[in-house]
Amino acid sequence: MSLEVVSENRSFGGVQSVYKHPSSTCGCEMTFAVYTPPQAKQGPVPVLWYLSGLTCTHENAMSKGGFQQHAAKHGLAVVFPDTSPRGEGVADDQAYDLGQGAGFYVNATREPWSPHFQMYDYVVSELRAEVENLLPGERRHGITGHSMGGHGALTIALRNPELFDSVSAFAPIANPTRSDWGRKQLSAYLGEDEAAWCHHDATLLLEEKGWKDDILIDQGADDQFLDLLKPEALAAAMATRRQPGQIRLQAGYDHSYYFVSTFAGDHVAWHSERLHGSN
Amino acid sequence: MSLEVVSENRSFGGVQSVYKHPSSTCGCEMTFAVYTPPQAKQGPVPVLWYLSGLTCTHENAMSKGGFQQHAAKHGLAVVFPDTSPRGEGVADDQAYDLGQGAGFYVNATREPWSPHFQMYDYVVSELRAEVENLLPGERRHGITGHSMGGHGALTIALRNPELFDSVSAFAPIANPTRSDWGRKQLSAYLGEDEAAWCHHDATLLLEEKGWKDDILIDQGADDQFLDLLKPEALAAAMATRRQPGQIRLQAGYDHSYYFVSTFAGDHVAWHSERLHGSN
Numbered sequence: 001m002s003l004e005v006v007s008e009n010r011s012f013g014g015v016q017s018v019y020k021h022p023s024s025t026c027g028c029e030m031t032f033a034v035y036t037p038p039q040a041k042q043g044p045v046p047v048l049w050y051l052s053g054l055t056c057t058h059e060n061a062m063s064k065g066g067f068q069q070h071a072a073k074h075g076l077a078v079v080f081p082d083t084s085p086r087g088e089g090v091a092d093d094q095a096y097d098l099g100q101g102a103g104f105y106v107n108a109t110r111e112p113w114s115p116h117f118q119m120y121d122y123v124v125s126e127l128r129a130e131v132e133n134l135l136p137g138e139r140r141h142g143i144t145g146h147s148m149g150g151h152g153a154l155t156i157a158l159r160n161p162e163l164f165d166s167v168s169a170f171a172p173i174a175n176p177t178r179s180d181w182g183r184k185q186l187s188a189y190l191g192e193d194e195a196a197w198c199h200h201d202a203t204l205l206l207e208e209k210g211w212k213d214d215i216l217i218d219q220g221a222d223d224q225f226l227d228l229l230k231p232e233a234l235a236a237a238m239a240t241r242r243q244p245g246q247i248r249l250q251a252g253y254d255h256s257y258y259f260v261s262t263f264a265g266d267h268v269a270w271h272s273e274r275l276h277g278s279n
Numbered sequence: 280m281s282l283e284v285v286s287e288n289r290s291f292g293g294v295q296s297v298y299k300h301p302s303s304t305c306g307c308e309m310t311f312a313v314y315t316p317p318q319a320k321q322g323p324v325p326v327l328w329y330l331s332g333l334t335c336t337h338e339n340a341m342s343k344g345g346f347q348q349h350a351a352k353h354g355l356a357v358v359f360p361d362t363s364p365r366g367e368g369v370a371d372d373q374a375y376d377l378g379q380g381a382g383f384y385v386n387a388t389r390e391p392w393s394p395h396f397q398m399y400d401y402v403v404s405e406l407r408a409e410v411e412n413l414l415p416g417e418r419r420h421g422i423t424g425h426s427m428g429g430h431g432a433l434t435i436a437l438r439n440p441e442l443f444d445s446v447s448a449f450a451p452i453a454n455p456t457r458s459d460w461g462r463k464q465l466s467a468y469l470g471e472d473e474a475a476w477c478h479h480d481a482t483l484l485l486e487e488k489g490w491k492d493d494i495l496i497d498q499g500a501d502d503q504f505l506d507l508l509k510p511e512a513l514a515a516a517m518a519t520r521r522q523p524g525q526i527r528l529q530a531g532y533d534h535s536y537y538f539v540s541t542f543a544g545d546h547v548a549w550h551s552e553r554l555h556g557s558n
Contacts, residue, residue, distance in 0.1 A: 010501070011537035063536065066345045069544075222289070257342065258290035265348075 003130065006031065012072035013038040016062065019134075025118045025126040026085040032127060033058045034134065035068050039075035044137030046275035047077045048268065049164075051123070051156075053147030054181075055101045058082045061146070066261040070268035076142075076275065079131055081123055083148065085116035098185055104176075105152030106200050108189040117189060120200075123152070124160060142166035142271040146260050147229070148173055148181070150217075154202035161212050166274040168216035168267050170260050171223055175203040175233035181225070203233040206241060215245030216270050218263045220253030282409065285310065291351035292317035295341060298413075304397045304405040305364040311406060312337045313413065314347050318354035323416030325554035326356045327547065328443075330402070330424030330431040333460075334380045337361045340425070345540040349547035355421075355554065358410055360402055362427065364395035377464055383455075384431030385479050387468040396468060399479075402431070403439060421445035421550040425539050426508070427452055427460070429496075433481035440491050445553040447495035447546050449539050450502055454482040454512035460504070482512040485520060494524030495549050497542045499532030 006018040014037040023030040039045050048071070050061050058080045061067065071078045084090075084103030091112040093099035103119035128141075143164050145153035150172025157167035176182020177197045186197040198204045215238070219231045235247050253259040285297040293316040302309040318324050327350070329340050337359045340346065350357045363369075363382030370391035372378035382398035407420075422443050424432035429451025436446035455461020456476045465476040477483045494517070498510045514526050532538040 009533055009535050009537040010499075010531040010541075012541050016537055063343050066348070066540070068537070069345070069540070220289075252289040254288055256288050258288040258295055258347070261345070261348070262289075262291050 003134070011035065011068045014040070014068065014072050016068060018058065021130060023085070023122060023126055025122040027116050028085045028087045028090055030085065030122070030127075031058050031082055033062045033080040034131070035062070035071050035078040036135070037072045037075050037077060040077060040135070044135065044139040045075045045077050046140045046142065046272070047079060047131060047135065048271050048275070049079045049081070049123070049141065049143040049153070051081060051105065051143070051145030051149030051152040052083050053145070053149050054083070054097050056083050056149070057101070060257065061260070064257040064261065066264050067268060070265045074268055074272035076268060076272055077135055079127070081127055084119060090116045097181065098188055102148065102185065104148060104185045104189060104200070105156060106186070106189050109196070110189060110191050113189050120156070124156060124163065128163065140165045140275040142275050144168045144170065144267055144271065145172070146170040147225075147255065151176060151200075151202060155200050155205055158202065158205040158209055158211055159199065166213065166271045167211065168270060170263065170267070171219050171225075171229055171255055172202060172217065172234070173229055175201060175230040177201045177204065178233065179228050179230055181228040203230070203237045206234065206237045206243060210241050210243055211245075213244070213274065215243065216267065217245070217247040218267070219247060219249055220255060220259045221249045221251050222253060223255045223259075225255050282413070290314065290347045293319070293347065293351050295347060297337065300409060302364070302401060302405055304401040306395050307364045307366045307369055309364065309401070309406075310337050310361055312341045312359040313410070314341070314350050314357040315414070316351045316354050316356060319356060319414070323414065323418040324354045324356050325419045325421065325551070326358060326410060326414065327550050327554070328358045328360070328402075328420065328422040328432070330360060330384065330422070330428030331362050332424070332426030332428045333362070333376050335362050335428070336380070339536065340539070343536040343540065345543050346547060349544045353547055353551035355547060355551055356414055358406070360406055363398060369395045376460065377467055381427065381464065383427060383464045383468060383479070384435060385465070385468050388475070389468060389470050392468050399435070403435060403442065407442065419444045419554040421447075421554050423447045423449065423546055423550065424451070425449040426504075426534065430455060430479075430481060434479050434484055437481065437484040437488055437490060438478065445492065445550045446490065447549060449542065449546070450498050450504075450508055450534055451481060451496065451513070452508055454480060454509040456480045456483065457512065458507050458509055460507040482509070482516045485513065485516045485522060489520050489522055490524075492523070492553065494522065495546065496524070496526040497546070498526060498528055499534060499538045500528045500530050501532060502534045502538075504534050
């Protein structure tokens with residue numbers, strides 16, 4: 001594990017760092033960001049993972065989400081992974097919603113994607129190990145994300161309850177097996193057999209497994225992509241399962257980072273309550 | 280005055296809007312942004328102007344500065360102007376610090392800049408009128424900015440105390456007549472006669488005129504451009520003049536938006552105290 005520091009900026013008393021490293025999982029160099037709050041000087045702090053949406057890199061939420069101030073207040077580190085493998089040797093597509101910037105947090109099994117598009121394993125295993133190496137000591141992890149990253153946060157948490165102790169999402173792609181944000185990508189990355197898709201659908205996973213604690217979802221009521229996100233499917237699954245948690249429809253808010261940053265403080269506080277609790 | 284709405288996003292209960300309009304002052308189409316806080320529904324709120332630095336547009340501080348949350352808390356509107364005229368017919372230079380993105384808030388008198396580079400008049404007169412039209416009713420205005428925009432905020436306020444009731448700055452270019460961030464641009468835009476430059480130097484203006492109230496300056500102590508910004512000149516002028524105010528050297532902070540966003544809350548609160556006071 002050889003990390004290179006790309007940048008370090010003081011922010012709200014902590015440090016916003018960007019790193020790059022050769023990823024054996026993705027077969028290319030990967031970039032990610034970590035915000036370390038001032039409390040980290042006194043000992044291990046919990047970690048909140050933020051997975052980004054289509055077209056984003058590690059940089060979007062780091063510079064526009066406004067998470068640092070809340071993380072500094074509550075004493076959480078925040079990890080911002082990239083959304084896909086990248087580089088000249090990495091497959092891509094002209095569409096904004098397939099290929100680079102659109103990894104969908106799955107392990108591709110189909111050409112031309114399978115050699116590099118292993119974002120599920122990258123986040124769950126390789127980057128997790130990098131982060132634990134970077135921030136040593138026993139600590140809890142929570143996970144959140146926006147849009148495609150909300151999908152990633154929910155599906156990764158639901159499948160790995162031993163790795164994450166809290167999960168929330170901003171406007172997640174909630175039912176990708178029934179959406180054009182999902183069917184296209186899952187068939188490209190995983191093939192036409194839909195049986196392989198259900199491991200990457202938050203609504204189906206919640207129906208099957210539930211989650212060990214409560215869940216927080218924020219969704220803009222004026223989101224221009226509501227038909228693709230399908231919060232109603234996740235809401236129905238939560239109600240049917242009697243899953244503790246809340247889906248908040250926020251009047252007037254769209255799909256942008258103005259929505260994410262408005263509710264970032266709520267989510268960080270919510271994760272902090274759950275991650276700082278006694279084990 | 281024909282304004283076109285480019286975008287509107289709900290943010291912290293208010294609205295972040297972007298407009299464009301044909302500018303007679305700059306002889307081109309200009310873009311600017313306004314954040315309107317939720318309190319504006321109940322009546323006129325004060326206005327805080329934020330002038331951006333080299334290479335920026337209206338967009339940088341709007342998306343990375345984190346001002347909206349503080350403006351929503353304190354009930355201030357925030358105006359984000361562009362930093363220069365733009366477009367194919369507008370003169371430019373290959374350097375990042377001259378031409379488009381680097382208007383320096385002066386009225387150019389020299390070719391090829393003079394036909395469009397009239398940012399001082401644009402901000403003080405034309406955009407001011409647009410903003411007063413957009414947000415009707417009696418209200419106070421404050422002004423701040425970062426780097427070249429901190430220079431703009433200080434020089435515009437000091438020369439127009441009847442238009443602005445509060446002024447602060449983040450890492451301003453404090454003494455441009457003595458800096459490579461200044462001498463190059465002032466000679467290009469205004470010519471070699473340095474007598475014309477002194478109207479655009481915060482340190483010289485402060486020595487000459489002072490300011491009617493206190494001033495707040497934040498400056499990162501690890502700013503990579505300290506030698507160009509020259510806060511020591513402004514600090515000396517303030518002390519000599521017995522000017523009320525404070526220059527805070529912030530340990531560990533650099534010149535980036537991570538510095539600006541960390542102290543944005545302090546500045547908005549500070550302007551709010553002064554702008555919400557009784558007339």
